[in-house]
Every structure is written in C-alpha cells, then in structure tokens.
Amino acid sequence: MKKILGHLLLLSLANLCFSLPLSTRSRWIVDDHSRARVKLACTNWAAHLEPMLAEGLDKKPVDHIATHVKEMGYNCVRLTWATYMFTRYATTTVAQSFRSLELHEAADGIARNNPGFLNLTVVDAQRAVVEELVRKGLMVVLDNHVSQPMWCCGDHDGNGFFGDENFDANEWLHGLEIVAKRYKHTPMVVGMSMRNELRGTLQNSSVWYKYVQKGARTIHKANPNLLVIVSGLHYDLSFEFLKQKPLKKIFKNKLVFEFHRYAFSTGQRNLWLTQPFHTACDRITREIEKEAGFLIKGENAAPLFASEFGIKQVEMGRVERLFLGCFVGYLAEMDLDWSVWALQGGYYIRDGVRGLDETYGMLDSDWSSIRNPDFHQQLQLIQHKIQEPNSKGPTYQILYHPLSGRCIHANNSEVEVGDCLGFSEWSHDENGHSIQLIGTELCLSTNGKGKAVTLSEDCNSRESRWELVSNTKFQVANRDANGDYLCLEWDPNNSSRVVANKCFCLEQDASINCLHSPQTQWFKLISGNVR
Numbered sequence: 001m002k003k004i005l006g007h008l009l010l011l012s013l014a015n016l017c018f019s020l021p022l023s024t025r026s027r028w029i030v031d032d033h034s035r036a037r038v039k040l041a042c043t044n045w046a047a048h049l050e051p052m053l054a055e056g057l058d059k060k061p062v063d064h065i066a067t068h069v070k071e072m073g074y075n076c077v078r079l080t081w082a083t084y085m086f087t088r089y090a091t092t093t094v095a096q097s098f099r100s101l102e103l104h105e106a107a108d109g110i111a112r113n114n115p116g117f118l119n120l121t122v123v124d125a126q127r128a129v130v131e132e133l134v135r136k137g138l139m140v141v142l143d144n145h146v147s148q149p150m151w152c153c154g155d156h157d158g159n160g161f162f163g164d165e166n167f168d169a170n171e172w173l174h175g176l177e178i179v180a181k182r183y184k185h186t187p188m189v190v191g192m193s194m195r196n197e198l199r200g201t202l203q204n205s206s207v208w209y210k211y212v213q214k215g216a217r218t219i220h221k222a223n224p225n226l227l228v229i230v231s232g233l234h235y236d237l238s239f240e241f242l243k244q245k246p247l248k249k250i251f252k253n254k255l256v257f258e259f260h261r262y263a264f265s266t267g268q269r270n271l272w273l274t275q276p277f278h279t280a281c282d283r284i285t286r287e288i289e290k291e292a293g294f295l296i297k298g299e300n301a302a303p304l305f306a307s308e309f310g311i312k313q314v315e316m317g318r319v320e321r322l323f324l325g326c327f328v329g330y331l332a333e334m335d336l337d338w339s340v341w342a343l344q345g346g347y348y349i350r351d352g353v354r355g356l357d358e359t360y361g362m363l364d365s366d367w368s369s370i371r372n373p374d375f376h377q378q379l380q381l382i383q384h385k386i387q388e389p390n391s392k393g394p395t396y397q398i399l400y401h402p403l404s405g406r407c408i409h410a411n412n413s414e415v416e417v418g419d420c421l422g423f424s425e426w427s428h429d430e431n432g433h434s435i436q437l438i439g440t441e442l443c444l445s446t447n448g449k450g451k452a453v454t455l456s457e458d459c460n461s462r463e464s465r466w467e468l469v470s471n472t473k474f475q476v477a478n479r480d481a482n483g484d485y486l487c488l489e490w491d492p493n494n495s496s497r498v499v500a501n502k503c504f505c506l507e508q509d510a511s512i513n514c515l516h517s518p519q520t521q522w523f524k525l526i527s528g529n530v531r
C-alpha cells in the first residue's frame with residue numbers, strides 16, 4: 001500500500017519559480033518565460049489611513065511582518081495607498097505625520113521597532129515597506145484605495161466616484177502615474193489596483209468606461225510591466241454592465257478585474273440565518289457568477305482577482321462561518337486569484353480611535369501570532385495553484401470540506417480528513433459512478449450507516465457508486481440497499497474519520513434542523529491538474 005502515499009501531492013513547490021513581468025492569457029495570470037500560471041494568493045495590508053504609513057510598524061520590525069506574511073503561505077501583498085500621499089503630502093515625513101495626528105505613543109513604537117522610518121517621507125516609507133516585502137520574495141499589488149487618507153468606504157465619504165468632493169479624476173490620474181513610474185525598476189511590484197470600491201450617488205457606467213480606460217492607459221504608459229487591475233461598481237461587486245458592452249482591449253494581456261465580497265455585502269447577512277446553508281450558498285454563488293464570475297469566460301475572458309473578502313474572526317458566528325465556507329469553496333472551484341482582508345492586527349488610528357483592533361486581521365493585535373488558526377487553515381488549499389493551463393496531466397478531483405479547509409486523504413485502506421498540503425487525487429467521471437483513487441484500482445466504498453468509509457477493490461459494487469445530491473450538489477451520496485441515500489460525513493470535532501450517514505435535508509427544507517445540521521456533510525469536488 002506504499003503506492004498510495006506516492007499519490008499524495010505535495011503542493012508547497014507549486015508557486016516557487018516564475019519569471020517577470022506577469023501578463024494575462026485568457027482567464028489566467030501567467031509568467032513571462034514559460035507562460036505558466038502564477039496564482040496570486042495575497043493578503044491586504046492597509047497603508048492608506050490618515051498616518052499614511054503601513055500599519056503595525058509601531059508593533060514589529062517591518063522584516064518580521066514580511067517574514068510572517070511569507071510564513072503564513074501568501075505569495076503577495078495588496079498594499080493600499082492614498083492618492084494625496086503622492087500629490088499633496090509627498091514631502092511629509094512619517095514623524096511629522098504622526099505628530100500632527102498626536103499619535104505620540106505609536107511614534108514611540110516606530111522609534112523602537114523601525115527607527116529608520118520616522119525620518120522618511122511617507123512615500124519613501126512606502127518604498128521601504130515594498131522593498132522589504134520584495135526581499136522576502138513576495139509580490140506586491142499597489143492598490144489606490146482612496147484619495148484622501150482615511151478609513152474606507154462609505155457612500156458619502158467624498159472618495160467614492162469620479163467627481164466626488166475628494167475624487168478629482170485628474171489628480172487621481174496624476175497619482176497613478178507617479179506610483180507606476182516609481183516602481184518601474186521593481187519588477188516584483190506586479191500590478192496596480194486602479195481604484196478601490198467605486199461607489200456612491202455619482203456612479204455611472206459611461207463615466208466608468210471613460211476613466212477606467214484613461215487610468216489603464218496612464219498606468220501602462222508609465223510602467224508597461226504592470227498588471228492593470230480594474231474595479232467594478234457598487235463597492236466592487238458588479239460588472240454586469242460589461243455584458244452589454246465589454247471593455248475594449250486597451251492593450252494586450254495586462255488587464256485583470258477585481259471584485260470584493262463580504263458576508264454583509266448587499267445586505268445579505270439575513271440569508272444565512274433564514275435559509276439552509278446550501279440554499280443560501282447556491283444563491284450567493286449564482287449572484288457572484290452573474291455580477292463578476294462571468295468575466296473569466298468566453299472570448300473576452302480575463303483574470304478575476306477576489307481582492308477583498310474576509311470575516312470577523314473573533315466570536316465567529318454562524319453567518320461568518322457559512323459565508324466563508326461558501327466563498328472559499330467558490331474560490332477553490334474557480335481557482336481564482338485572491339487577497340484576504342486583512343493582514344493588520346490593528347490600526348494606529350481609525351475613525352478617530354487610537355490603537356483600534358482589526359477583528360478581520362490575520363494577525364492578532366500584537367502582530368505576533370495568527371489571530372484565528374482555523375481561518376488560516378481554511379485558506380490553505382487555495383493558497384496553491386489548483387489549475388494550470390499548461391498542464392499536460394489529466395484532471396483529478398480533490399474531495400474538499402470547505403468549512404474547515406480540509407481534504408480527504410487515502411491512508412492504506414482507510415480514508416481520513418487532513419490538511420490540504422497533501423491530498424489524494426480522485427477520479428469521478430460521472431454522477432453515479434465510482435470515486436477512484438487515481439493510479440490504483442481502489443474506490444471509495446460505504447460499509448453501512450454510521451460506519452467508516454473505506455477503500456475497496458470492487459469499484460463496480462453498489463457500495464462504490466456516488467452521486468452529488470441535494471439541489472445544490474454539496475453532498476456526496478451512495479444509495480443503500482433500501483434505496484436510501486447515505487452521505488459522506490465528517491465531524492470536525494470528532495476524529496479524522498469519514499463515515500457514511502443518512503443525508504440531511506436533501507430537499508429544500510427550511511426547517512430549523514436543516515438550518516443547523518448538514519455542515520458535516522458539506523463536501524465539494526474540486527477539479528485540479530497541477531502536478
């Protein structure tokens with residue numbers, strides 16, 4: 001049975017080497033030399049608030065923070081910036097900025113942890129942060145987050161759309177040009193997000209076309225190496241207007257779209273409280289497809305970067321857990337590029353509050369450890385390339401439990417749930433057929449209700465036939481001798497064993513039992529071909 005272990009795929013090497021600059025090829029971001037895919041797996045690092053400095057430099061030396069990012073498995077940082085940092089405050093030093101905001105304690109912290117930063121101008125401080133990330137082998141996407149340095153985003157904050165009080169289009173273009181030029185000789189700065197979360201009462205798709213094209217040309221002219229990343233309307237939820245009128249190919253192979261999604265997006269929190277999870281998830285997934293997911297398909301296909309999503313990680317409730325499971329499942333299935341909100345454990349000052357904790361932060365408020373290891377685990381599979389357009393190998397399936405971010409492994413004749421650094425490759429060619437361990441004659445088989453699922457050599461038996469059931473295909477089921485469905489089930493709180501059990505809630509059923517129970521049966525088959 002040694003052979004089976006050989007089929008555990010070690011993903012950790014998947015993203016190590018690539019050549020720059022990056023460009024696009026249909027829906028993929030690819031490297032320069034072999035045109036192999038480079039998947040962005042980023043974390044957002046805020047640096048656009050009033051102090052105009054990457055957060056956390058009062059807590060830890062910048063190289064510690066960059067090392068932490070790397071060790072958590074990211075290959076890139078989406079670093080935010082504000083236009084006025086470059087167009088109005090370029091000569092302001094970090095010390096002056098903190099003094100004017102009376103952030104004396106934070107300034108003392110910077111003096112202790114990053115003494116070199118206080119005398120730098122805010123724009124040179126940005127460069128110093130970028131250079132440290134690059135030294136650690138991390139790619140950087142520079143995200144124009146706001147014009148005026150401040151927390152973002154509201155409908156009436158004056159930074160939402162071209163023509164708003166603090167959103168002069170020419171000043172914005174000027175800022176893009178300065179920043180694009182500044183990093184011309186830093187190839188690991190691979191892209192620029194043109195503007196974060198367009199929004200507010202002035203939103204208008206013809207104005208969007210006009211300025212997005214200008215912005216893209218400005219960036220490309222200043223620095224033709226960069227990926228140009230374009231945001232949609234309504235807080236970066238929607239690109240539906242592109243269905244009627246696709247964005248003209250402004251230039252070859254550099255255009256990427258970005259969208260955002262949170263549990264609270266478009267007031268949908270309630271959905272998770274009133275609908276069974278698979279109904280809610282199905283609805284949200286369809287909505288994402290309609291508003292943004294369509295961009296990776298068809299003749300105008302371009303990469304789609306899920307450049308913000310995240311959850312409140314403390315006292316995580318039902319809504320957060322289910323939203324995240326659903327969304328991570330979608331990211332895995334589509335194998336999108338992504339960036340989680342956010343790295344920072346807290347802020348120098350946000351909304352007037354000094355030292356505010358970031359409950360969405362991957363790091364805790366001391367910037368010393370991972371805030372929520374379960375959430376961190378949940379991102380493990382998607383940190384790696386799952387699909388590769390250059391791959392010659394056949395497609396396999398990963399049996400994935402998106403709520404926990406864990407994968408099913410074959411271990412001798414047993415199957416168990418473990419982390420996703422090494423997962424087993426399965427083939428399941430048709431609904432109702434076997435789920436076979438690739439490279440072997442072994443198939444997943446039931447041994448009756450409540451019993452462990454094992455591997456069997458009889459791939460044609462009734463016990464080895466599996467279908468995706470429930471209206472949204474989130475459960476993997478075998479029909480027993482009585483014609484009843486038994487579903488794959490894993491209880492994250494109780495061993496790594498996978499059993500077969502009566503399927504929960506196969507019909508659309510909004511009963512209270514259904515709201516709470518079937519998460520242990522939530523599996524997805526994720527297609528991959530990376531070897």
Ligand SMILES: *[C@@H]1O[C@H](CO)[C@@H](O)[C@H](O)[C@H]1NC(C)=O
Binds near residue numbers: 115116118119
């Ligand atoms: C910053 O500049 C001031 C004034 O030029 C100088 O006195 C101070 O030593 C400098 N601090 C650091 C850490 O370089």
Ligand SMILES: *[C@@H]1O[C@H](CO)[C@@H](O)[C@H](O)[C@H]1NC(C)=O
Binds near residue numbers: 204205206207
């Ligand atoms: C959008 O802007 C264009 C050009 O400025 C204008 O003609 C059109 O009426 C606007 N549409 C809406 C819905 O405001």
